[in-house]
Amino acid sequence: MNLLEKLIYKKKVITLDKFIDIALYNKQLGYYQTKKIFSRDGDFITSPFISSIFSEMISIWIVSYWIYLKKPKQINILELGPGNGFMINQIINSLKKIKTFDAKFTIYLHEKSESLVKVQKKNLNIFKNIIWTKNINKIKQYPTIIIANEFFDAFPIKQFFKINTKWHEQCISFKNNIKRIIYYKNKINNNSLKKYSKFFNINKSRVIEYPVKIENYINSISKIIKKNNGIFLTFDYGYSDSIGKNTLRAIKKHKIVNLLKEYTDCDITFDVNFNILKNIFKKNNIRHIGTVSQNFFLQKLGIMERATQIIKKQNVNDSKDLILSINKLINPKEMGSTFQALAFCNKDCKFNIGFI
Numbered sequence: 001m002n003l004l005e006k007l008i009y010k011k012k013v014i015t016l017d018k019f020i021d022i023a024l025y026n027k028q029l030g031y032y033q034t035k036k037i038f039s040r041d042g043d044f045i046t047s048p049f050i051s052s053i054f055s056e057m058i059s060i061w062i063v064s065y066w067i068y069l070k071k072p073k074q075i076n077i078l079e080l081g082p083g084n085g086f087m088i089n090q091i092i093n094s095l096k097k098i099k100t101f102d103a104k105f106t107i108y109l110h111e112k113s114e115s116l117v118k119v120q121k122k123n124l125n126i127f128k129n130i131i132w133t134k135n136i137n138k139i140k141q142y143p144t145i146i147i148a149n150e151f152f153d154a155f156p157i158k159q160f161f162k163i164n165t166k167w168h169e170q171c172i173s174f175k176n177n178i179k180r181i182i183y184y185k186n187k188i189n190n191n192s193l194k195k196y197s198k199f200f201n202i203n204k205s206r207v208i209e210y211p212v213k214i215e216n217y218i219n220s221i222s223k224i225i226k227k228n229n230g231i232f233l234t235f236d237y238g239y240s241d242s243i244g245k246n247t248l249r250a251i252k253k254h255k256i257v258n259l260l261k262e263y264t265d266c267d268i269t270f271d272v273n274f275n276i277l278k279n280i281f282k283k284n285n286i287r288h289i290g291t292v293s294q295n296f297f298l299q300k301l302g303i304m305e306r307a308t309q310i311i312k313k314q315n316v317n318d319s320k321d322l323i324l325s326i327n328k329l330i331n332p333k334e335m336g337s338t339f340q341a342l343a344f345c346n347k348d349c350k351f352n353i354g355f356i
């Protein structure tokens with residue numbers, strides 16, 4: 001038995017979020033602590049790995065916001081969940097090439113996996129002014145531009161199912177006779193779901209998924225936004241609906257696998273219900289700039305114009321690769337509409353780039 005099975009055996013039942021937290025982030029067993037994740041030959045691929053043009057578009061967005069703020073002398077860029085540091089590496093490199101951008105900038109990285117922090121330190125060792133922070137609330141000075149790609153989809157979630165008229169929490173238990181872990185639905189008091197009624201229509205939903213730490217994060221991000229004209233841009237897969245869905249899945253080698261059999265060796269993810277983000281930011285008096293498809297955002301930022309410039313300077317094979325990569329990023333049948341861009345800023349901020 002591994003340490004997670006031992007724990008379930010001892011406790012008899014643990015909640016799904018606890019199970020996912022250990023399966024993804026435990027130092028000895030966690031997927032994000034022990035596996036080589038990000039690459040074409042890994043288990044899944046994220047936009048910055050497809051082409052650096054994705055990060056270039058984010059750099060242009062960052063510079064546009066800096067211009068909107070009337071070019072402050074110093075800013076911070078905070079990335080949440082930087083993976084192996086690929087995206088921020090590309091962003092730093094492209095910011096250095098944009099001649100109009102002459103601000104001093106400090107990069108803050110917030111990463112839960114200690115082993116990924118090591119990878120990030122190695123991959124980013126040529127850059128100065130990078131600070132790894134466990135507590136983003138400590139960022140107090142200068143306008144802070146917060147960015148994230150596939151951050152919330154890596155959060156442990158709670159799941160609730162309505163069976164007949166009674167709500168049950170999804171849990172994991174150990175079945176002695178087969179010596180395996182199994183799903184176990186624990187009946188709960190229907191009133192305990194009231195706290196989710198801000199985000200979901202509890203009467204009409206039959207499933208509710210809730211990322212446990214999301215409210216803390218959005219509250220912290222809101223404070224940073226309010227403090228010094230901050231802004232937040234995030235990309236993720238998800239939906240906006242008050243009717244909850246069962247979207248939990250385990251991914252290995254780009255395919256969906258059986259979570260309970262493969263959990264030591266696969267990513268565990270879900271579709272983020274963006275209503276949760278929008279609702280908490282709204283409560284915090286933060287403006288929702290918009291939610292648009294990745295395709296819309298990248299085209300508005302000029303991905304095609306940038307591709308035309310690059311293609312003029314490179315050989316035919318590299319150009320073919322670039323066109324294929326851009327297709328993957330923006331084609332609605334690929335990542336173009338599955339992935340959404342969302343942005344949030346101060347109530348009085350009129351910045352809209354990428355969203356109209």
Ligand SMILES: C[S@@+](CC[C@H](N)C(=O)[O-])C[C@H]1O[C@@H](n2cnc3c(N)ncnc32)[C@H](O)[C@@H]1O
Binds near residue numbers: 048
């Ligand atoms: C799906 S990966 C995306 C990585 C990277 N952004 C990319 O696009 O390649 C999720 C990242 O978020 C990190 N992460 C998840 N939850 C976190 C949390 N609560 N605090 C900090 N980092 C977290 C993971 O360790 C991982 O680096």
